[in-house]
Amino acid sequence: MNIGRAERMALILARDGATCAWCARPFRGSTVPTTDHLVPRVKGGPSWLENEIAACRGCNRLRGHTSPVDWLAECERRGWAPDGQRIERVLRDLEAAIAERGGQRRARAYVERQLRRLAKS
Numbered sequence: 521m522n523i524g525r526a527e528r529m530a531l532i533l534a535r536d537g538a539t540c541a542w543c544a545r546p547f548r549g550s551t552v553p554t555t556d557h558l559v560p561r562v563k564g565g566p567s568w569l570e571n572e573i574a575a576c577r578g579c580n581r582l583r584g585h586t587s588p589v590d591w592l593a594e595c596e597r598r599g600w601a602p603d604g605q606r607i608e609r610v611l612r613d614l615e616a617a618i619a620e621r622g623g624q625r626r627a628r629a630y631v632e633r634q635l636r637r638l639a640k641s
């Protein structure tokens with residue numbers, strides 16, 4: 521099923537809350553939500569809701585292709601309050617979605633590495 525951009529974002533915000541996953545700023549005024557792929561698309565991340573979180577423009581741009589675990593550490597270093605629980609939950613949902621739908625070999629390995637690192641931290 522194909523749904524529009526605004527509708528996808530509404531689903532993400534309903535699932536995760538209307539704050540940036542990384543800097544925790546609420547989305548209002550000039551702080552607008554953008555779609556951030558947990559497994560970057562250049563690393564094989566699928567364009568699935570299970571791979572998408574909401575991030576403000578600044579965080580999305582700053583993170584670039586940095587991995588979620590590395591970027592969580594960087595956010596903390598900057599004194600922000602990133603939502604590590606959200607990141608872990610969405611990674612687990614993505615892991616389950618990949619297991620159910622199959623394929624996505626690169627993303628599957630990437631998610632497994634991220635979850636292993638989260639378990640150690």
Ligand SMILES: [Zn+2]
Nearest residue numbers: 540543576579
């Ligand atoms: Zn942010």
